[in-house]
Amino acid sequence: ALKMVFLHSDWVEFEPVKKAVRTADDVEKEKKRIENALVVLTSVEKGDESVVGEAVEEIEDVAVKVGEKRIVIYPWAHLSSDLEKPEKALKILEEMEEALRNKGYEVYRAPFGWYKRFSISVKGHPLSELSREVKKGRKDAEDTGGSHYRIVGQYIVLPDGKIDDIKDGYKERFPGVKAVVKDELGGEFSAEPPAHVELMKRLGIAEREPVADAGCLRWLPNGAFMFELVRRRAWDEVVGKLDYVYPVISPTIIDKADKGVRWLVDHFPERHYKVLPGGRVPKEKDLFLKTSGDYGIFSLHRDTTYSYKDLPVCFAELETDYRYEQRGELRGMHRIREFHMQNMHTLCRDIEEGWRVFEEMWKGIANVFEDMGFGADVFVLYSERDIWERKKEDVVRWAKEYGKPVVVFIVEAEGVYMAAWIDIVVVDSKGRPIETGTAQLDTRSAGPWGMYYADERGQKREAVVVHAGFGMERAFAAMLEKFAREGRAYYEDWLAPVQARVIPVSREHIKYAEEVARKLNKLGVRADLDDSDETLGKKVRRAHTEWIRYVVVVGAEEEKSGTVSVTDRADGSKKVVTPEELAEKIRENCRGKPYLPRVGPLYVSRRPVFGM
Incomplete structure (x- = not known):
């Protein structure tokens, strides 16, 4: 080279x-x-x-x-x-x-x-x-093919709505701006592993799977529990809120013989996992594991007959995707070879309808992240100049609404099918950007794939496609990185596998501690009981290292009065309340969010340590 x-x-x-x-x-x-x-x-x-x-x-x-x-x-x-x-x-x-x-x-x-x-x-x-x-x-x-764009202009939209050139002062003021501009220009970042690599293992969220390929993770019980809650939260935000969204499931193995697939591979090349068929399947079959949901979802859109009255129509899928990242690029939950995507692909009549759906989709994703306890450090909009000039007032509104800067790169596409796309970016503990969620306005895929609708005159028209989605692994990586930067060590109440840990001062209070823990569970709080023989101080520290927000201590005074002594790690406050009052506070914090009961035994002593 x-x-x-x-x-x-x-x-x-x-x-x-x-x-x-x-x-x-x-x-x-x-x-x-x-x-x-x-x-x-x-x-x-x-x-x-x-x-x-x-x-x-x-x-x-x-x-x-x-x-x-x-x-x-x-x-x-x-x-x-x-x-x-x-x-x-x-x-x-x-x-x-x-x-x-x-x-x-x-x-x-x-x-x-x-x-x-x-x-x-x-x-x-x-x-x-x-x-x-x-x-x-x-x-x-780092790229593998012909999907390139050229940046011909760059701006920043500040949280107060001001549009300016990207200056050094803004890069120092907003770490997210510094990170994304450096990354866009191929700057080098620290080779040290970010904080989430250690946290995901210590907190029992995920770790590498030794019997799988490198870059493939196994989700441990805490992680799998939170994964399901986030999946349900995303469902509520998209399928439950927008009446044009339908859930689907598409195949994982894709055949490159399809002309639409070939077009997509040519315009958005990835490092594919090749599938080697056996038996009587012809050797010339070119099969691979899907890298995104586009293939199967585009196929379903292509095979569905649409009138202009039907649109927009979105297919949503939680899918497992595969990308053969180079070994040196693998990093925790951020860069991996097998990953789970919550993807949405919407057919729209025109650019105006597509832009409205584009905004609804990326804001829905941002809402899920906010509920997980982290927001974007910066939004990054890539746009052709015509769209930027027509829609810049919307971008100003977004910056004001979220109180975050929007970095704008004006692009000339060279084989890219997007006319505009936005990334929701969080900066990790080493200063690297994590593109956590995205939405894309696609004006080029409909024709090659045959995704059409009939207009008011019955004429066939190419649709505008809106892609949107986020990776579950990246969402958790971003959450852990943001918390590590902030020095935070507890989950949002609705997401925590254990919301409250009940700790008796001594063994003579085990019975009352069990009554409290069982009552909290009946009241909709995921509570467990530390019945170990360790000191009170060690039990409290263990609850802290497990990121349990509410540490509930019971002793003679609490048993006598039917109360509990609660330390809230969010603000450090200590209060004596009834179990019912604690449950009401937690339920209020979880209002409108999905709920699952606690899994596993009530007693901490009966719980194994999972994984390596």
Whole structure:
């Protein structure tokens, strides 16, 4: 590949000292200083003549984003051990220089083939140091195919509704803005594991499955319990609230022979898990495990006859998807190979109806996250310029409504089927963005898939498609990361597997503690009882490490008065109340949310420690 490191500099100085190769540039040994420039350290590897165009696009992409018109191409052999022959490498660098100059950039090239003295002052913003790798047919080493977009403008909509350019001050003020802009430009983040990797195991939520492929998790009892509650909450928010949504279930194994499938794979390539059929299935079958719900849901939309009066129509599915992420990319519940998606795909009559559904869908997802106890750090809208100009007042309203900034990237699509899409982003404990939920306005898929409706005149019309969804694993990762950043160690009441832990001061109060725990369960509170022989202090600490919000201590005074002493970890308050009063508070906090009774034994001593 052609490898490049981008340094946005206040200044750069270089001075040729001694020729390193016979074909070095013929230049004078004089120092040159260039102010305010994008310096591109470049190594040309063997066979790179074909990627000059891609490299120039990549350079221009970064230049636009950092707002720089002055470019310095700096030959830097140290990025590779497989260098092209000097004469060929020089030719490629000259072609890059000429192409950039033809695009209106002020271009300088440091002498090729020389040992040089070199000094640089790099600007301090998050995008000042980036790296890219360019190969034939793809711009970014992390992508696998032709679904690309080009950013041609960027703005920020502040929580007060002001629209401005993205400035360094906003990146420092809003960590989410800093993270998404850095990520969009290919910036590097800490390699340390984020907080949720340890928390998901310690809290009994999930862990890797040793008999499965890497990146496949097993949900432990606490995690599976909360998973089901979130699934029901998402159902209530979408299927239960919107009268145009229908639940469906579609197959996991997809056949690439279908022309719609082939079109989708070409325009949204993924790392597929291939299915190797046995028996009498023809060997030429090209089967794979689905990477998203589009395939089966698009097929169902295609096979359904619609009138304009029927639309919008949405199919919702909780599905299991597969993506063969590279091993080095796997990270906890954030980047995995098998994952669960709550997906919705809606057919709409036109852009206006699609935009309304688009907003309903992403807000529904955001509502689920808010109920889980975390909100977005930032919203990121990618939009074609025409839609942004027509709908910017809506975006201003969103920023004000949620009190969060919206980063806006104006894009020109190159094979992407979305005209606009929005990501709900949470920043993890190491500063990385987690794209937790999304909605997409798709103006291109209906034709290739044959998703039509009959208009008022009975004429066949292509529908507009709205995709929306969120990954269950990513939602839990985002929740744990947000809580870790905030120093929070308890769940929302409706989501907690155990809402209250009853702890007797001593064994002589076990009977009363059991009465309290059983009464709370009958009143709709998920309560258990720590009947171990450990000290009161250790029992309280165990409840804390298990993220149980209400620690209910009972002793002689409480037994005599029929009360309990409750510590609420949300605010640290301690109160003496009746079991009925505690139950009423918890029920009130859970009002409107799905409910499941406690699972497992009442006594903590009878509960095993699950997993590795």
